[in-house]
Amino acid sequence: MPVYNTHERHLDASPEEVGALLDTLASDDDRLWPHGAWPAVVLDGPLAVGAAGGHGPVRYTVEEYVPGHWLRLRFGGPRGFDGFHEFTVRPDPRGGTVLAHLLAMRTHGPALVSWPLVFRPLHDALLEDLLDRAETAVAGSVRTPARWSPWARLLRALLGRGARTAAPSRTTPESRSSSEGRPATADR
Numbered sequence: 001m002p003v004y005n006t007h008e009r010h011l012d013a014s015p016e017e018v019g020a021l022l023d024t025l026a027s028d029d030d031r032l033w034p035h036g037a038w039p040a041v042v043l044d045g046p047l048a049v050g051a052a053g054g055h056g057p058v059r060y061t062v063e064e065y066v067p068g069h070w071l072r073l074r075f076g077g078p079r080g081f082d083g084f085h086e087f088t089v090r091p092d093p094r095g096g097t098v099l100a101h102l103l104a105m106r107t108h109g110p111a112l113v114s115w116p117l118v119f120r121p122l123h124d125a126l127l128e129d130l131l132d133r134a135e136t137a138v139a140g141s142v143r144t145p146a147r148w149s150p151w152a153r154l155l156r157a158l159l160g161r162g163a164r165t166a167a168p169s170r171t172t173p174e175s176r177s178s179s180e181g182r183p184a185t186a187d188r
Contacts, residue, residue, distance in 0.1 A: 001107045003083070003115060005123065008100035009131040010092055013138035018097040019068025019089045021134055026053065031137050034129035052076070058119075060085070078119075080111025099134050101127050118155060125152040 011018055021032045026043040033041050033055075043053035043062070052061045059077035063084060064070065072086040083105020092098050103123065107115045128146035135142045148156070 001112055001115075003103065003105050003107055003120075005103040005120070006100065007124070007127040007131060008098050009135060010094075010096055010098055011135055011138050012096045015089055015091050015097045016068065017138050018099050018134065021137055022069075022071060022087055022089055022099075023047065023067050025071065025087075026051075032130060032134055034126065034133050037129055038126050047071070075105060078111065078114065080107050080109040080114070082106045082108065099131065101130070121149055121152040122155055125149065125156075 024031045025033060026041045026047055030041070035041070039056035041053065041055040043051040045051045047062065047065065049062050049065050052059075054060050054077070057078050058075070058081075060073040060075050062071065063074040064072040064086075068089065070086065070088050072084050074084050075081040083103070085101065085103040085105075088098075088100045088102070090098050090100070111119075125146075125148040132142045132145055
């Protein structure tokens with residue numbers, strides 16, 4: 001089943017400011033990922049082509065990276081996710097900048113069920129939280145904070161919040177081989 005999922009936000013900031021946020025992804029100073037409400041994104045090294053990692057059960061490898069402009073991550077898991085997701089930073093002709101996220105994949109096997117029932121609602125909530133975080137970083141506040149869907153709230157309650165982490169941390173090749181924008185609120 002083909003999947004094409006997009007999220008974007010107009011930000012009243014320069015492409016350089018928004019691109020600088022993108023460049024912090026998975027670093028110790030990650031100012032983009034909503035790691036207080038979601039599993040942290042962790043890579044096995046700095047953000048660069050070939051770096052591998054993921055967040056929660058989602059695994060990926062950095063396939064393309066143009067600092068400050070574009071980041072493409074190729075899925076390695078969960079099983080049945082065949083494709084990529086990417087962030088782009090582009091000037092808006094009306095002024096400001098658009099931060100966009102695209103997920104493009106084909107699902108097969110267990111993902112035919114897990115994507116629409118579990119991963120998509122959580123993905124959509126996470127991406128809107130990320131866009132809120134970006135807006136807060138460049139504007140100081142969020143004009144219209146997103147709210148999680150009732151289904152996403154139920155999934156979060158059922159799956160528990162044990163996957164939360166306070167801050168991202170990098171794995172080292174040694175630890176990897178041994179083990180193998182919106183702020184969250186209580187009433188979402």
